[in-house]
Amino acid sequence: MSESTIVINPPIAKKIAKSLEKHNDIRIDNYFWMNDREDQNVIDHLNAENTYTKSVLKHTETFQKDLFEEMKGRIKEDDSSVPYKLNGYWYVTKFEKGKDYPIYTRKKETLEAPEEIIFDCNEMAKDHAYFKLGGVSISPDNTMASFALDTVSRRQYTLQIKSLKTGEVFPDKIENTTGSSTWANDNKTLFYTKKDEVTLRSDKIYKHKLYTEASKDILIFNETDDTFNSFVYKTKSKKYIVIGSSSTLTSEYRILKADTPDGEFKVFQERERELEYSIAHYKDSFYIITNKDDATNFKLQKTSEINTAKENWNDVLPHRKEVLLEDIEIFKDYLVVSERENGLNKIRIISWNGEEDYHLAFDNETYTAGLGNNPDFNSNELRYGYNSLTTPSSVIDYNFKTKAKTVKKEQEVLGGEFNKNNYESKRIWATARDGVKVPMSIVYKKGIELNGKNPVLQYSYGSYGSTIDPYFSTIRLSLLDRGFIYVISHIRGGEYLGREWYENGKLLTKMNTFTDFIDCSNFLIEENYTSPQHLYAMGGSAGGLLMGTIINLNPELYNGVIAAVPFVDVVTTMLDDTIPLTTGEYDEWGNPNDKKYYDYMKSYSPYDNVTPKNYPNILVTTGLHDSQVQYFEPAKWVAKLRELKTDTNKLLFYVDMEAGHGGASGRFESLKEVALEYAFLLDLEGINC
Structure with a gap:
């Protein structure tokens, strides 16, 4: 028997029953033992899963290499x-x-x-097998750079300082930071954020003095509420150092003049439950984006530097029910506002002298536009980005005075075969089971016939108010050119249609996220875009939770599913406050120590709802060092699926033993995992070249 025909049996995980009890409810977890990454049995099992995945997909190895080279070949290396x-x-x-x-x-x-x-x-x-440079910050006198390194992929950065005069890297290393830091105006004081060693919550702000030992750094702020994270930055005006503290629903800021780094920080506005705000400084005032006074989609207010409490805030841009205020950028002569209306990005320009107020024009049915890097307060130009599902991304400078747009760079698609006119994109709307219209952005190669036989990859995220905008991807062309239709479902839980879109897809309305996706799938089938034999679903992290839930609810709708770094053991994770990020997530998922949230979470948690039934073909990916969704969640889920599923479909689990939540660190290394995913999908469609 040749090596290519050797069949390796799927790894069957041993079962060690562990009883988990809460609210007089007992859950039996047979795979809880996988939580111990120091246990060699765990490592052996993960390696066995990788070996099995490699054996099942061995016949696609050449195709994977071809896909990798094809995708890499579209990217400009230099x-x-x-x-x-x-x-x-x-x-x-x-x-x-x-x-x-x-x-x-x-x-x-x-x-x-x-x-x-x-x-x-x-x-x-x-x-290093993994490498990430983060948080480069240049001192005001341009002579030094603080920077941070992560060589494990758990987002625990080591902070250092480099002299830009001599090239010397100072010997002091500050461990376990978020990676970001900011200089005071004296060029010798650096503020940074440290993480809790166990939970990885960013909870402490320190002050470091140049040429002193890190062990002597002074603790400036300690966030004791374990549902909050803290951070520190300098305003664009360079006048203030700002310490921020935030949870999902609540914000609080402290300010200190950057010229007096040894002074005391002053609370801008004390935290109040469900009062969200962010601040920007200009001249003698602060500008505040806030949801104060039931401004669900946020409004812009203003207050003086002296009287910063909320009773002193006055409207600049009042709340608008149909328009979500996302961000602002302040320039010497102009205020630029990033908005979203009916799901589409808008850029509004307002002159401080009151003479101008208009929007930049965009002419696509579905697109992405956003503010770019604009660090120069005195600039007469706004830098922004634009792309769509069919249009490569552009960096554009817009001159406030002349109204001229200059494309500084358009993403090159190498290989000589790409022509954006060969592709079509549009926005379609499905009707959810409660009557709500759910938008989808869709792209495909022109000439496709809607006969129900097209392979469709339906992608979504749907949590934290995070919006997946319709963006261009050179990588995705490898699917489109082989006949796939690509769909982004803008389901509730994101913020595509405003803040209420998010509010109606979290906590005790979280089920809307899952049923919206399923209702979008049904719409694609009913409208003959595809059929259950050719429909594929994909999501990562909280989008992986989405994948796990939809295949428990309606597995018959999908031929294949890819779940990347999936958050699938919701109840157990949210009950363990030692796991990174857990306590800060209570406002998103609920606190399961409260029985109503426990019961609701348990009703959709993928791991808790695996039952004997037919499941689609499934590919699950993770990283051993993932700090956001621990590797053992997908590992346990795969083991339980393998135990209970009643079909003969593929169930594959790939574990990157070197990486974390973001995958491989090299510029092109991550494409190898994409090639694996695409080969999995295309193989199911019988496409092998």
Whole structure:
């Protein structure tokens, strides 16, 4: 028998019953033992899963390599970012051919000046299986850079400082930080955030003085409420250091003049349950985006630097029921507002002198537009980004004075075969079971006949108010060119149609997220876009929870499902406050220590609702070092599915033994996992080239 025909049996996990009791309800978890990453039996089981996955997909290995090269071949290897100017220097991040990691550079005053390399991540990453540089922050006098490294992929960064004069990296290492830091205006004081060692919650703000030992750093703020996370930054005006503290529903900020880093921080507005706000500084005032006074879609208010409590806030842009206020960008002469109306991004420009107030025009039916990198307070130009499902992303500079738009860069699609006119995108609306209209953004190659036989990949997320906008992807072309239709379902739980869209897809209305996706699937079938034999679903993290729930509810609708780093053991995880992120999630999912939330979570938790039935073909992926969704959630879920499912469909589990929640760190390494996923889908369709 040749090696290619050797069949490896799927790994069957041993069962060790563990009784979990809450509210007089007992759940038996036979795979709880997988929680111990130090147990060699766990590692052996994960390796066995990888071996099995590789054996089942062995016949696609050449195809996977071809897909990888095809996707890589569309990406410009020797690429660079659009330069931006900050404090007298032009900054550019570039990639060189044959190298996986970025190189951070700058030039003084003009783009013709000699290039100075700040960080070459290719050199820094040489001895690491995983490498991520984060939080580069340049001192006000341009002589130093703070930076942070993660070489494990648990998002626990080690903070260091580099002299940009000598190239020396100072010996002090500050462990277990979020990666971000900000300089005071004295060029010697650095503020940063540390994480709890166990839960990884960002809870402490420290002050570090240059040339002093990190062990002598001063604790400035300690967030004791375990449902909150803290962070620190400097306002764009450079006048204030700001400490923020936030939970899902509540915000609080503290401010200190950046010229006096040893002073005392002042509370901007004390936290109040369900009062959300964020602040930006301009001249002698603060501008506040807030939901105060039942402003569900948020409004913009203003207050003086002196009297910052909420009773002093006055409307600049009142609340509008149909328009979600997402963000603002402040310039010397203009206020720029990022809005969303009927699901579509809008950019509004308002002059401070009151003479101008208008929106930039976008002419696509479904698109993504957003504010870009605009660090220069005095600039006369707004940088923003634009793309759609058929249009590569562009970086555009808009001149406030002349109204001229200059495309600084349009994403190149290499390979010579891409023509955006060969593809069609549109927005369609399904009717949910409660009568609500749910939008979908859809793209496919022109000429497709709607005969119910087209393969469709339906993607969604649907949590935390996070919106998956219709974006361009060179990688996705490998599916479109092989006849796939790609659909993004803008289901409740996201914020595509405003804040209420989110509110109606969390806590005790979370089931809307799952049924919206299913109702979108039914619509695609009813309208002959596809059929259950050709419909595929995909989601990651909380979108992986979505995948787990829909296949428990309606497995017959899908031929295949990909669940990436899936959050599937909802009840157990939310009852364990030592797991990273858990306590901060109570406002999203509910606190299961309260029986009503426990019962509701248990009603949809994928792991708790696996039953003997036929399931679709399933591919599950995770990373051993994932700090957001621990590897053992999908590992236990796969084991339980394998035990109980009554079909002969594929159930494959791929574990990246080096990576975490974001996958592989190299620029192109992540494409290998995409190639695996696409090969899984295309193989189910009988497409192998």
